[in-house]
Amino acid sequence: MAEIVKPDCYRCHGKNVKLRRKIIGNGSSQVVWWCLDCELGAVVNCPPLKHLDILAFISKWEVGINDLPVIKDYSAQVLCAVCGKPNTEYHHWAPQSYYKLGGADWFKYPGAYLCKYHHHLWHAIVTPTLTTFKVPDKEIDNG
Numbered sequence: 345m346a347e348i349v350k351p352d353c354y355r356c357h358g359k360n361v362k363l364r365r366k367i368i369g370n371g372s373s374q375v376v377w378w379c380l381d382c383e384l385g386a387v388v389n390c391p392p393l394k395h396l397d398i399l400a401f402i403s404k405w406e407v408g409i410n411d412l413p414v415i416k417d418y419s420a421q422v423l424c425a426v427c428g429k430p431n432t433e434y435h436h437w438a439p440q441s442y443y444k445l446g447g448a449d450w451f452k453y454p455g456a457y458l459c460k461y462h463h464h465l466w467h468a469i470v471t472p473t474l475t476t477f478k479v480p481d482k483e484i485d486n487g
Contacts, residue, residue, distance in 0.1 A: 353379035353386040361386040363393075363401060365409060367417040370460075371431035373409050375401075425456035432457035435466065 352359055358381035365373045374392035376385055384390075393401075402408060420430040438453035458466065467474070 351377055351386055353382060354388055355379065355384055356382040358382065363412055364415045365412045366392075366415060367419045369418050369422055369431070370433045371419045375409060375412060376415075378415055422457045424459035424462055426462045427459060429459045432459050433463065435463055
């Protein structure tokens with residue numbers, strides 16, 4: 345694995361750049377380079393680091409992703425349309441895998457934000473042969 349170089353901030357050219365994390369809508373973390381001087385992403389468009397790069401940093405510095413300070417938390421921004429819990433993802437009612445049936449307009453079908461439990465439940469009921477989702481025995485912890 346190549347040595348990973350900490351960037352300077354592309355905006356203010358500062359060197360006070362650190363790893364930080366954003367918590368996205370589904371509750372997962374993304375690790376980004378963050379400038380502590382201008383309080384913005386240090387790399388153009390603030391892309392998340394690749395998984396292998398994050399693993400290299402964690403092993404080198406002996407820290408975990410959850411040890412990184414959170415700069416933004418979007419996990420409670422949109423709640424599940426069924427139960428009102430956070431940590432959701434947008435779910436299309438017409439799955440992309442049915443492209444041959446629905447044509448190129450599959451993405452125009454409506455959908456809703458669902459928590460992990462209701463997403464799995466929807467697939468178990470509506471598309472049982474399409475996926476490996478099983479009917480959940482109990483609600484999945486959404487944090």
